[in-house]
Amino acid sequence: MSILNVLEYPDPILKQVSEEVINFDSSLEIFLKDFIETLNSHKYCVGLAAPQVGNLQRIIAINILQARKPHPNNGLLVLINPKILEASNFKIVREGCLSIPDFTANVKRAMKIKVKFQNLKGETKELETTDFEAHAIQHETDHLDGILFLDRITLPSSNLFRRKQF
Ligand SMILES: [Zn+2]
Numbered sequence: 648m649s650i651l652n653v654l655e656y657p658d659p660i661l662k663q664v665s666e667e668v669i670n671f672d673s674s675l676e677i678f679l680k681d682f683i684e685t686l687n688s689h690k691y692c693v694g695l696a697a698p699q700v701g702n703l704q705r706i707i708a709i710n711i712l713q714a715r716k717p718h719p720n721n722g723l724l725v726l727i728n729p730k731i732l733e734a735s736n737f738k739i740v741r742e743g744c745l746s747i748p749d750f751t752a753n754v755k756r757a758m759k760i761k762v763k764f765q766n767l768k769g770e771t772k773e774l775e776t777t778d779f780e781a782h783a784i785q786h787e788t789d790h791l792d793g794i795l796f797l798d799r800i801t802l803p804s805s806n807l808f809r810r811k812q813f
Pocket of ligand 1: 743744745746786787790
């Protein structure tokens with residue numbers, strides 16, 4: 648296993664649209680091991696999308712157990728070809744991104760979602776989740792369409808913040 652290099656803005660790969668995963672084979676399994684190890688290697692990192700490590704496939708991993716503060720969660724989630732079917736209870740929340748290490752931003756996100764996805768065997772599943780986990784899934788799913796939180800800020804002068812440390 649190895650920790651993969653995380654691309655940072657303005658790397659053009661981050662602006663590309665990722666492709667659906669079709670082959671659920673051993674190469675996917677090998678990639679997922681490295682991908683999850685990469686996610687877990689970053690302190691407080693709760694989610695990662697495959698394009699952030701230069702792999703333009705529709706794969707995200709979420710691990711709210713790594714959050715700075717405790718939140719309700721489903722443990723480690725690997726969502727392949729995720730599709731958000733329902734979104735409600737929108738709120739303005741602060742978010743960060745491993746690919747934009749110097750900033751955080753206020754972004755509007757649904758606090759309740761239903762997401763359809765495939766697991767690593769290719770089986771179709773559905774998950775309903777709320778709060779921080781729902782928020783993280785939306786952020787990571789955006790990456791699969793080349794969307795960064797910078798694209799979701801309405802007024803940068805009041806909604807974009809430089810991180811104090813790191
Ligand atoms: Zn991100």
